[in-house]
Amino acid sequence: MDALDVAADGPRRLDPRVVAVWRGKVLWNAVVAAVVVWPFQAMIHLYGGPRKGVLSVAILVLGAVAAWCLPPVNYRRWTYAVGDSAVELCHGVVVRRRKAIPYFRVQHIDISQGPIDRRLGLHELVIHTASAASRAKLPGLMAADAQALRKLLLRRSGVVDGV
Amino acid sequence: MGVARRLHPFTVLDQIGLVIWRNVLPVALVVVADRQVAVALISIFTTILVIRAVASWWRFTYSFDGGELRIDQGIFTRKHRTIPVDRIHQVDIVATFRHRLFGLAAVRVHTAATGSGAEARLSALSRGDAERLRHDLLAGGTPAVGPAPAASTDDVLVRLGMGKLALAGVTGAQLAVVFTLLFSVLRRLDDLPRSWFDDLHPERLVDAGPGAVALGLFVVVLVWLGAAAGAGIVVDGGFVLRRGREGTVHLRRGLLLRREASLAFHRVQAVRIEQSLPRRVLGLASVRVQSGGTPSERKKAGGRIVVPILSEEEVQRLLATLLPGADLPSPLVPAPPAARRRAIIRTVWPTLVAAALLTAWRPPLGALAFLVVPVAALAGDMAYRGLGHAAGRGFIVARAGGLLRTTAVVPMAKVQSWSLTSSPFQRRLGLATLHVHVAGGGRAPAVVDADIGRLLEVTALLTNGPAGADEAQVRRRLREREAVTVG
Numbered sequence: 106m107d108a109l110d111v112a113a114d115g116p117r118r119l120d121p122r123v124v125a126v127w128r129g130k131v132l133w134n135a136v137v138a139a140v141v142v143w144p145f146q147a148m149i150h151l152y153g154g155p156r157k158g159v160l161s162v163a164i165l166v167l168g169a170v171a172a173w174c175l176p177p178v179n180y181r182r183w184t185y186a187v188g189d190s191a192v193e194l195c196h197g198v199v200v201r202r203r204k205a206i207p208y209f210r211v212q213h214i215d216i217s218q219g220p221i222d223r224r225l226g227l228h229e230l231v232i233h234t235a236s237a238a239s240r241a242k243l244p245g246l247m248a249a250d251a252q253a254l255r256k257l258l259l260r261r262s263g264v265v266d267g268v
Numbered sequence: 269m270g271v272a273r274r275l276h277p278f279t280v281l282d283q284i285g286l287v288i289w290r291n292v293l294p295v296a297l298v299v300v301a302d303r304q305v306a307v308a309l310i311s312i313f314t315t316i317l318v319i320r321a322v323a324s325w326w327r328f329t330y331s332f333d334g335g336e337l338r339i340d341q342g343i344f345t346r347k348h349r350t351i352p353v354d355r356i357h358q359v360d361i362v363a364t365f366r367h368r369l370f371g372l373a374a375v376r377v378h379t380a381a382t383g384s385g386a387e388a389r390l391s392a393l394s395r396g397d398a399e400r401l402r403h404d405l406l407a408g409g410t411p412a413v414g415p416a417p418a419a420s421t422d423d424v425l426v427r428l429g430m431g432k433l434a435l436a437g438v439t440g441a442q443l444a445v446v447f448t449l450l451f452s453v454l455r456r457l458d459d460l461p462r463s464w465f466d467d468l469h470p471e472r473l474v475d476a477g478p479g480a481v482a483l484g485l486f487v488v489v490l491v492w493l494g495a496a497a498g499a500g501i502v503v504d505g506g507f508v509l510r511r512g513r514e515g516t517v518h519l520r521r522g523l524l525l526r527r528e529a530s531l532a533f534h535r536v537q538a539v540r541i542e543q544s545l546p547r548r549v550l551g552l553a554s555v556r557v558q559s560g561g562t563p564s565e566r567k568k569a570g571g572r573i574v575v576p577i578l579s580e581e582e583v584q585r586l587l588a589t590l591l592p593g594a595d596l597p598s599p600l601v602p603a604p605p606a607a608r609r610r611a612i613i614r615t616v617w618p619t620l621v622a623a624a625l626l627t628a629w630r631p632p633l634g635a636l637a638f639l640v641v642p643v644a645a646l647a648g649d650m651a652y653r654g655l656g657h658a659a660g661r662g663f664i665v666a667r668a669g670g671l672l673r674t675t676a677v678v679p680m681a682k683v684q685s686w687s688l689t690s691s692p693f694q695r696r697l698g699l700a701t702l703h704v705h706v707a708g709g710g711r712a713p714a715v716v717d718a719d720i721g722r723l724l725e726v727t728a729l730l731t732n733g734p735a736g737a738d739e740a741q742v743r744r745r746l747r748e749r750e751a752v753t754v755g
Contacts, residue, residue, distance in 0.1 A: 188731075190731050190732055191731045197689075199691065199692055200689055200690065200691045200692075201689065201690050201695065202687055202688070202689045203687065203688040203689075204685065204686070204687040204688075205685060205686055205687075205727065205730075205731055206684075206685040207685070207730075207731055210684045210685060234684035234685050234705070234707075235684050235707035236684040236685065236705035236706055236707045236708075236712075238705050238712055239684055239685040239687070239705035239712075241685070
């Protein structure tokens, strides 16, 4: 097992439908990139690049291929665990990342939903600490799970009350 | 609720003056163009300006009742801001030349929220009021009655004279000052009349001969270093870092713009020791103390506590004061040998790619670019030697950097969260990079390219143990304060 994987006591997976959300994101980015490149293609063609339109189509094709192949792989590598003292996230295909936020460091928790999330009924938890850089995003949670997890985290963030 | 007070009326003059100063050039142009219209326009705008300045001064009030700082401002749209005392990380007193002429000062309050506008600014108070307010805000207790406490009980931690500050300027970031000066001068060149340039002939310079060119270069370098030294003196002139009462540290610096920053020890999130190559050779370093509050304006670093130059043993002493228990002389665990390959590859491959591209583009000359590659390898090796970390006694120390070496000392109790990342190359060699996030912005201190097993042990330390103790301390302080105000 990869040394960076979360401990064996209950790593959880995201809802499988999040794959559709990620696919949507990849396709959307490809479309935006193709549109952005469009005006510059005439100029690129002048400098010996491919013909007008070829670049945009290529981007779209690449995007479609990526949207088909990558999200399922990403899904398999995405796990999280609600441990004793911290919530741990483990994700990433090429670059593996493992993040942990101790409960008492949680400042507040946002719930966000993209358009595809809304149609599928999925939520993304964004956990904030006092450090601006360490936001943890936990996508692909069903509504009930998201609320329950949020309550749990907020409750545990107030628990450490040692004297 | 505490008594609501207004700022000093000087604010009005200052604001008017600022607008006038900023608009001198366009106004002059308009006056030159058409006198009558100009007079009419100027009088209209000035009237509006004065009315607005007076109104906004009249509608700005602040009050402090011991628990919260409350600020109400705005002419039409009212804005009320309340900052609880226990959220305040740092209180700075800033006095420009104009402020000092009238015996005034501005107060800036920083909280843990980074750059989201949570800091409060009181642009002009009398000097006594400013110091009293700062004392009250930092002490977090009932407002003091009477004059501000005398500074006699404080003791000096660091005092820097002009010589040291000049050295700091010459070995540090002030070297870039000359470029900003040059840039602003070059921008204005277009505005100067053409006739001035008719007499300049660059060709004559070359005719003068190598001796004159060398002299010219020497003068340029001298001016450059002089500007850097001068900048160092102006920015940090009269640098005094003293220990204040109740576990705070006060910093005063600046020749023209006098800045004063105060920081409570328990707010220190991280201490970074930075050494550029020249400073390392001379056995010097600069120290940056990061608190939970970061000024939202990046360019004005007056809020952060930065000591521009210290000898290495002075650094140890300062660390001992700010972070009692951090045992820096303890040797840092070096990065594993596998990391050396990573470091060298990291610096070499971009130069290889660039050299290859250059050679393909301009065959004979481009090949010269390959000469840079061994230099890059050397830089990579230096970067490897700069790596090191230590974890224990409640602190994490992470060092990185070849030319500019930074050692970050972070109390484990202040780590907000951590993340462990490894690229496929790192995974193959059993390495990973650990980032520890602290409040207050800036780059997260990172232990780069260390052994995965060791890093996992460190993360276990971070998640349990000292961090919980810190949070318990903060909550206990909160409860005690509540008990005092209620009882």
